[in-house]
Amino acid sequence: MVTFNIPQEIERFFEFTEKSDFEKKILDCGAGGSKPNIAVFSERGYEAHGVEISDTQIERAQKYAEENNLDYKIIKADIRELPYEDESFSFAYSYNTIEHLTKAGTKKAVKEMLRVLKKGGLLYINFQSTDSAFIKEGKDIGDNEMLDISQAGKYGFEDTFHSFYNNDEADELFTGLKLLHKGITSFDYIHNDKQCQSITIDYIVQKE
Numbered sequence: 001m002v003t004f005n006i007p008q009e010i011e012r013f014f015e016f017t018e019k020s021d022f023e024k025k026i027l028d029c030g031a032g033g034s035k036p037n038i039a040v041f042s043e044r045g046y047e048a049h050g051v052e053i054s055d056t057q058i059e060r061a062q063k064y065a066e067e068n069n070l071d072y073k074i075i076k077a078d079i080r081e082l083p084y085e086d087e088s089f090s091f092a093y094s095y096n097t098i099e100h101l102t103k104a105g106t107k108k109a110v111k112e113m114l115r116v117l118k119k120g121g122l123l124y125i126n127f128q129s130t131d132s133a134f135i136k137e138g139k140d141i142g143d144n145e146m147l148d149i150s151q152a153g154k155y156g157f158e159d160t161f162h163s164f165y166n167n168d169e170a171d172e173l174f175t176g177l178k179l180l181h182k183g184i185t186s187f188d189y190i191h192n193d194k195q196c197q198s199i200t201i202d203y204i205v206q207k208e
């Protein structure tokens with residue numbers, strides 16, 4: 001059994017993937033960490049692949065696989081340049097990761113995820129909302145794009161970006177796709193003794 005609380009958005013995406021007739025082959029974009037969501041799909045019988053840019057985060061996720069006897073593979077790659085052939089996966093998702101890219105980087109990553117997805121395949125992505133009482137620390141280097149050096153080293157990087165989106169801002173990234181779900185999720189947490197709230201805008205779309 002997966003030993004952490006599975007995010008409700010991942011459970012919702014799983015309900016959609018389970019209704020599909022496609023082969024159970026899934027890609028997690030930004031798959032690392034000590035509570036890796038890729039474990040959920042692996043445990044439930046999916047051929048689960050992950051890409052992750054940070055060695056530290058890959059090590060954490062692989063340790064989880066070993067300790068829990070799970071079979072998934074995470075490779076080191078940038079989600080803005082996925083090392084897979086076109087239409088390789090039935091399903092793809094990126095959870096709490098796109099927020100670490102600039103908006104230009106996000107466009108590239110979404111295009112890449114759609115490229116490797118089969119026609120009829122399903123994609124889940126979430127974006128950090130401008131309504132979040134989230135870590136808006138650091139320097140605004142663009143359009144609600146913060147460079148936050150206070151988080152240096154957290155994922156093995158020198159610095160971290162946080163990008164924030166207005167409610168309908170990301171809609172244009174999914175033009176020509178079938179929108180199956182769009183919603184808002186909020187999550188309370190403490191950061192540097194401050195009460196924070198992450199509000200994400202969640203999308204599930206189908207490639208047509």
Ligand SMILES: C[S@@+](CC[C@H](N)C(=O)[O-])C[C@H]1O[C@@H](n2cnc3c(N)ncnc32)[C@H](O)[C@@H]1O
Binds near residue numbers: 037051053094101
């Ligand atoms: C907040 S963590 C979320 C990890 C995981 N998806 C989860 O929900 O537990 C964001 C992850 O995205 C990774 N990441 C950030 N930019 C990336 C990129 N361009 N390509 C691949 N992974 C990236 C980070 O190293 C980090 O592991």
